[in-house]
Amino acid sequence: MAFYSGFFNSKGLDRTYTAEDFTSYLSSIICNGILDTYGQNFKLTAANSGLGVVLGTGKAWIDGHYFINDSRYVIDLTSYQDESLPRYVAIAIYLDTTESVRSVSLRLFAGTPAENPSLPSIPQDEDHVRLLMYAVRMNPGASRITESDWFDYREDSNVCGYCKCILGKCKVTELMSQMAQLIAEVAENNETIAALSNQVETLQTEVDDIIGGIIEIGTCGDNIHYVLYENGKLLLHGSGATYDYEIGHSPFWENDNIRSLVVSDGITEIGSSVFERCVNMASASFPSTLTTIGERAFFMYTHGGLRELVIPSSVTTLGEKAFVDQDITSVTLPATLTTLGTYIFMGCDQLTTARVECSELPGFCFVSCGRLQNLTLSHNVTKVCSHALNYTPLRTLTYEGSLADWAAVTKQTNWDGNAGDLNGLDKVQCLDGYMEYNDETREWTEVHE
Structure with missing residues (x-):
C-alpha cells in the first residue's frame, strides 16, 4: 500500500490504530529530548551520604514515546567503584523497541576502569535509542560523589538536548516577535550589570587607595x-x-x-x-x-x-x-x-x-x-x-x-x-x-x- 491517512472514529471496527501509529505521528512533531516544562528536568544532585546520586523529576520524549519520573529517585553507584582505577558511568534514558522489551527506562552504562577512562559506549540502532543525561566519574577510594564528579549532557543536542519543536503552540511570527523583545530586554539587563560591575571595581579601587599602600602607578x-x-x-x-x-x-x-x-x-x-x-x-x-x-x-x-x-x-x-x-x-x-x-x-x-x-x-x-x-x-x-x-x-x-x-x-x-x-x-x-x-x-x- 502506498498511501495512508488518519485518524478517524471507528464504526464497527473499520478503523483501527496501533501504538506505533501514534508514536510515529508524535515523533514527527516532537523532537527527542527533555521537556523543560515538567518537574526538575531530571536535575542530578549528590546523595547525603555514600556513593549515590539523586535524580530529580522530569519528562522526556524519545521517538514519539514518553518517559516520566514523578518523584526523586536515588541511584546507588557503589557497585561500579573499582578498587584501583577510575571509570565513568553513564546515566541515560533508553528506548528499546524490540518485541521482547518494548519500553523506555532509566539505564546505567558502565565504562571500563582505566588510568584515563573513556565515556562508556551506549549501543544505538533501529531498535535502541538513548538520551545521555550524565556521565559520573567513579574515583577509586572516594567515599562521596560530588557535583564536580559528573558531566551534564542535558543541554547537548547531539546526545540529549531539550524538546525544541513542539508545534502548534504559537504562530512563528508571534514567536519571533516575542524573541526579539526578550533579546532586547536581555541586552538592556546586560548593560546594567556591566555598569554595576564597573562601579564595584571603581569602589574597590578607592578602598585599596585608602587602606593599601601603592607601590606604582x-x-x-x-x-x-x-x-x-x-x-x-x-x-x-x-x-x-x-x-x-x-x-x-x-x-x-x-x-x-x-x-x-x-x-x-x-x-x-x-x-x-x-x-x-x-x-x-x-x-x-x-x-x-x-x-x-x-x-x-x-x-x-x-x-x-x-x-x-x-x-x-x-x-x-x-x-x-x-x-x-x-x-x-x-x-x-x-x-x-x-x-x-x-x-x-x-x-x-x-x-x-x-x-x-x-x-x-x-x-x-x-x-x-x-x-x-x-x-x-x-x-x-x-x-x-x-x-x-x-x-x-x-x-x-x-x-x-x-x-x-x-x-x-x-x-x-x-x-x-x-x-x-x-x-x-x-x-x-x-x-x-x-x-x-x-x-x-x-x-x-x-x-x-
Missing part, C-alpha cells in the same frame, strides 16, 4: 591606567586595548611583586607581551568585555605564574604563545574563540585536564605539556591542527560526537603526535565506538561498539 594603554598595591594586586582600569609591547619593554616585565591581576570592565584587549615573565602572578580575573589576549601576553619562559585560568566566553582571539609555561592545571577553550595562534599552552607542565569547545584545536597547542592526561573535544570541533599534542603523555582523547562526525573532522599533519619516533595518541573515544591507532601500520581504524 602608570599607564599601559591610551585609556588604561594601572595601580600596583603593596599586597601584590595589580589593577588595570579604563577602556579599550592595552599597548602591544616588544619583549622586555612592558612596565610589568619580570615584576616579582605582582601576585594577582584584576582587569576591570571596559577593557577589551590585552596586548602582546604585557605580562611576560610575571613569575609570582598566581591569579588573573578578566572582564566580560575582553575579546583579545595577544601574543606572548602571559609568556613565562620559566615555570610559575598562573595556577588557575578562566577564559571568558567573550574572548574571540588568543595569540601565539599566550600562556606558555604557566602553572595552570586545567583549562577550557570556549566556543567563542575564532582566531587562535600556535603554541598557546606550550610547556604548561602542571596542566592535566583540558577541554576544547571552539571549532579548532590549534597547532602545537599542548606541545610539551608533560602531565596532560585528559583532553576532551566537543562536537563543535571541526579541525585539529598540526603537532597539537607532541611530547605529551596523553594516550586517549575523548570526542563528544559519533565516529562519522569524527571522520569529518579535518586533521592536519601529525595531529596525533605519532610522527617519527614520537609516541602519541592510541585511541579516540567517540559516542558510538572508538578509533584505534596501530603502531605497526601507522593507521587509524574504526571500532564500533
